Amino acid sequence: xxxxxxxPQPDREEIRVEAVLQALGEPVRLQIVRALADVPExxxxxxxxxxxxxxxxAHHLRTLRxxxxxxxxxxxxxxxxxxxxxxxxxxxxxxxxxxxxxxx
Amino acid sequence: xxxxxxxPQPDREEIRVEAVLQALGEPVRLQIVRALADVPExxxxxxxxxxxxxxxxAHHLRTLRxxxxxxxxxxxxxxxxxxxxxxxxxxxxxxxxxxxxxxx
Numbered sequence: 001x002x003x004x005x006x007x008p009q010p011d012r013e014e015i016r017v018e019a020v021l022q023a024l025g026e027p028v029r030l031q032i033v034r035a036l037a038d039v040p041e042x043x044x045x046x047x048x049x050x051x052x053x054x055x056x057x058a059h060h061l062r063t064l065r066x067x068x069x070x071x072x073x074x075x076x077x078x079x080x081x082x083x084x085x086x087x088x089x090x091x092x093x094x095x096x097x098x099x100x101x102x103x104x
Numbered sequence: 105x106x107x108x109x110x111x112p113q114p115d116r117e118e119i120r121v122e123a124v125l126q127a128l129g130e131p132v133r134l135q136i137v138r139a140l141a142d143v144p145e146x147x148x149x150x151x152x153x154x155x156x157x158x159x160x161x162a163h164h165l166r167t168l169r170x171x172x173x174x175x176x177x178x179x180x181x182x183x184x185x186x187x188x189x190x191x192x193x194x195x196x197x198x199x200x201x202x203x204x205x206x207x208x
Contacts, residue, residue: 021126
């Protein structure tokens with residue numbers, strides 16, 4: 001039986017718009033967010049194709065998680081991340097869909 | 105007769121979402137954007153109350169203008185800034201209203 005554990009993240013009411021915007025305003029992190037937007041059930045972080053090293057990838061995922069953009073839980077040795085769409089839509093209606101509408 | 109001159113800014117198709125997000129993700133710049141959102145006809149930059157020096161204010165206004173978030177024109181010795189709502193709404197529908205909905 002594999003254990004599942006959620007990594008620390010801000011509660012909805014602790015999320016700050018400046019942190020969300022800063023987290024989203026970086027090309028690789030935006031690429032991660034776009035990848036996650038297509039898969040509501042979440043993605044194992046390693047499966048997202050990114051032009052960066054594993055440690056840079058981990059850093060970007062952490063920045064997104066700590067800003068409140070995504071949540072991550074472990075399943076055995078895998079880390080699954082999901083966008084916090086509901087939280088973001090409740091706090092900033094339209095923001096995420098507007099960002100995802102951007103030409104790539 | 106005072107002359108009016110627009111300061112340089114990206115055309116709509118040159119605006120990049122990363123630059124917009126980075127520009128918006130800073131507390132003082134967000135305060136400027138909120139002030140401008142209330143006044144469609146634009147504000148003389150000096151009239152926005154901000155807890156920063158004039159040169160920092162000018163720097164933030166320039167960052168917002170170069171990102172495509174606002175436009176600025178001179179009227180004699182005054183600089184009037186306006187949000188580029190229409191351009192942003194066309195490019196990223198919902199983004200700006202989502203940001204403006206954030207609790208302050």
